[in-house]
Amino acid sequence: MTSEEPVNSTENTHTDHNGSVAQNFGLELWDQYEELVKYTDQGVEYIKKYAQFAKERIELENMFAKKMKEMMKKNMPKYTKQTGNELFTYQKAFSVAVHEVGDEANQHERIAESLTANVYKPLLQLQHDKEAEKRNIQNEGNTIRAKHDQNIQQLDRMKRRYEDSHRDAIQAKLNLEKIEYNPKVTKEAVEKSKLAVTTKDRTLSENKDQYQLFIDKFNKSQKDHYYKEMPLVFEKFFKMEQSRVARVKFLQEQLVEGLRHVFPIINTCYDNILDAGKQISSDKDLIQFMEQKKSGFPIPEDREFMEYGTTATPNLQLGISKTTKKRNLFGNAKKPAAPKLDDAEDFSHLPPNPQKKMINDKIEAIQREVGQNQASLNAIKHMLDIYEKNPALGNVRLTQEQYAEEKKNGDHMKLELYKYQVWHNQLEGTPVPQKPELLDANSRIVEPPAVTTYEDRLFVIQRHELQKQTTKAKPPRAAVPRPHPRGAGSRRSTADTDSDFSDDDDTPQDSAHYHTPAASSTVSLPASFHQGTYQQPEHYEASTESDKTASIEATHPIGRVRALYEFTSSSDGELSIIAGKEMLLLENDGSGWIYVDFNGKKGFVPLSYVETI
Numbered sequence: 001m002t003s004e005e006p007v008n009s010t011e012n013t014h015t016d017h018n019g020s021v022a023q024n025f026g027l028e029l030w031d032q033y034e035e036l037v038k039y040t041d042q043g044v045e046y047i048k049k050y051a052q053f054a055k056e057r058i059e060l061e062n063m064f065a066k067k068m069k070e071m072m073k074k075n076m077p078k079y080t081k082q083t084g085n086e087l088f089t090y091q092k093a094f095s096v097a098v099h100e101v102g103d104e105a106n107q108h109e110r111i112a113e114s115l116t117a118n119v120y121k122p123l124l125q126l127q128h129d130k131e132a133e134k135r136n137i138q139n140e141g142n143t144i145r146a147k148h149d150q151n152i153q154q155l156d157r158m159k160r161r162y163e164d165s166h167r168d169a170i171q172a173k174l175n176l177e178k179i180e181y182n183p184k185v186t187k188e189a190v191e192k193s194k195l196a197v198t199t200k201d202r203t204l205s206e207n208k209d210q211y212q213l214f215i216d217k218f219n220k221s222q223k224d225h226y227y228k229e230m231p232l233v234f235e236k237f238f239k240m241e242q243s244r245v246a247r248v249k250f251l252q253e254q255l256v257e258g259l260r261h262v263f264p265i266i267n268t269c270y271d272n273i274l275d276a277g278k279q280i281s282s283d284k285d286l287i288q289f290m291e292q293k294k295s296g297f298p299i300p301e302d303r304e305f306m307e308y309g310t311t312a313t314p315n316l317q318l319g320i321s322k323t324t325k326k327r328n329l330f331g332n333a334k335k336p337a338a339p340k341l342d343d344a345e346d347f348s349h350l351p352p353n354p355q356k357k358m359i360n361d362k363i364e365a366i367q368r369e370v371g372q373n374q375a376s377l378n379a380i381k382h383m384l385d386i387y388e389k390n391p392a393l394g395n396v397r398l399t400q401e402q403y404a405e406e407k408k409n410g411d412h413m414k415l416e417l418y419k420y421q422v423w424h425n426q427l428e429g430t431p432v433p434q435k436p437e438l439l440d441a442n443s444r445i446v447e448p449p450a451v452t453t454y455e456d457r458l459f460v461i462q463r464h465e466l467q468k469q470t471t472k473a474k475p476p477r478a479a480v481p482r483p484h485p486r487g488a489g490s491r492r493s494t495a496d497t498d499s500d501f502s503d504d505d506d507t508p509q510d511s512a513h514y515h516t517p518a519a520s521s522t523v524s525l526p527a528s529f530h531q532g533t534y535q536q537p538e539h540y541e542a543s544t545e546s547d548k549t550a551s552i553e554a555t556h557p558i559g560r561v562r563a564l565y566e567f568t569s570s571s572d573g574e575l576s577i578i579a580g581k582e583m584l585l586l587e588n589d590g591s592g593w594i595y596v597d598f599n600g601k602k603g604f605v606p607l608s609y610v611e612t613i
Contacts, residue, residue, distance in 0.1 A: 025235060029234060040134050054115055093279060108262075111258055111262055134240060162210075165200065166207075291353075359424045373406060373409060380403045561613060563609060569603065575605055588607070592607050
């Protein structure tokens with residue numbers, strides 16, 4: 001209680017001081033009513049001005065926030081995040097800076113909202129209230145002043161009447177004196193003058209009494225006017241202004257508080273931008289770029305010297321000349337564009353290193369799903385145990401079905417995980433992982449197919465794309481010499497064989513490319529060719545006619561093919577085919593020629609003229 005007493009005493013002193021000021025306000029300014037009205041008008045006008053200021057500040061904050069958001073949207077990084085790639089540190093820092101601009105814009109919107117709710121609208125309400133309050137007080141003061149003015153006017157009239165009657169009485173006496181000493185005036189005229197004097201005196205006395213009575217009444221009314229009635233009006237003006245100023249003070253504090261409240265958040269935005277800038281590292285970016293872009297392909301080995309004029313061996317040249325490597329279908333010198341590979345499940349559309357990384361990412365993602373599935377199984381199993389003990393709590397059959405479905409899903413995830421783990425180990429050259437333990441008795445482990453490398457898939461896809469592009473074009477001659485025909489008694493000469501590998505006008509090139517029906521295009525061979533492990537197939541030659549016949553008859557179909565182009569045989573052992581016809585594939589030894597059966601007729605056709613079905 002002791003600590004509160006000074007506070008109460010101070011408050012009481014402050015209240016008493018305000019009360020005495022309010023009481024003396026009307027006495028000190030008794031003749032400044034018009035100035036007080038003018039002052040209060042200025043106060044209300046100040047509220048209007050402050051409200052307009054707050055409105056413009058709100059509009060400015062909203063406009064600033066809008067412009068900042070437009071800037072953020074325009075500068076928002078639209079990185080095409082490639083498969084397996086992450087943003088560089090400078091890109092991340094810029095993204096943070098742009099996003100923080102958006103967050104800062106949100107804070108300016110909050111400032112506008114705070115000013116609208118806590119400053120602008122209260123100012124409008126204050127303006128409305130003070131205008132109404134001032135109007136009422138001013139009307140009351142005007143009424144009191146009008147009444148006092150009427151009393152003054154009435155007092156002036158009575159005073160003038162008293163003055164007039166006094167002047168008339170004196171004039172009547174002067175007239176009587178003149179008549180009394182004039183012998184020519186009759187007695188009757190003298191009596192009339194005496195009567196006039198008596199009447200004027202009586203009127204003077206009455207007006208004097210009325211004036212005396214009214215002036216006493218007026219003085220009392222004037223005292224009430226200046227000491228009671230008008231001081232109350234002045235006190236109301238005083239309190240009105242007192243509350244107006246206090247309210248404006250509070251609203252100005254609210255304006256600052258609305259700004260202060262968001263400044264720490266804006267500073268946090270700046271701190272985040274600064275922290276992101278500190279994370280920028282050129283070394284990290286360059287290392288990341290290297291990890292993202294390295295393909296994993298081996299650096300090409302040294303090329304062997306090929307003496308000019310010599311015939312290239314089939315396993316190196318494969319029918320590619322300078323002209324065919326430089327010309328396209330229309331004869332223009334243009335480097336053929338690499339075909340676009342569609343996304344593959346084993347990511348074989350990517351080079352070796354990105355392929356391994358994506359498979360690793362896939363394994364991690366599936367492992368997370370397996371963990372979530374196991375948690376779900378545990379939860380369902382727990383609920384199933386509860387329902388079996390107390391069937392009233394839940395449906396046991398539905399829970400069992402849900403549990404079985406989750407087990408199937410879990411087994412499917414485990415099989416997917418096993419597949420990618422197998423592919424990962426195949427690429428890394430490590431042993432095959434342990435097979436997963438399946439929960440569902442109906443689930444079976446199916447060994448995944450061997451992983452496809454980028455080189456192999458590119459070779460197959462490129463050849464297929466080029467074959468489709470040249471379906472309507474006249475096919476060129478086969479680039480690879482066919483093997484010695486089965487069932488024929490003669491072989492192609494060495495000169496014929498050599499002519500199939502080199503044009504007369506072109507120098508043989510040391511190229512790892514395979515010639516396809518699109519004579520102008522080249523296709524990269526698999527890695528086995530670059531590594532020198534590619535084996536040129538041997539030519540088949542039966543020692544005797546009986547051996548040849550027995551070999552042909554013993555051949556069984558290994559597949560089916562469809563002719564892409566028409567081919568006319570030009571030597572023994574070759575088979576003429578018609579585009580679009582299907583044939584049985586009897587043998588494919590990798591020489592560039594295949595042995596087929598077409599309606600009972602057997603023979604060799606170029607591999608590039610057919611497609612597998």
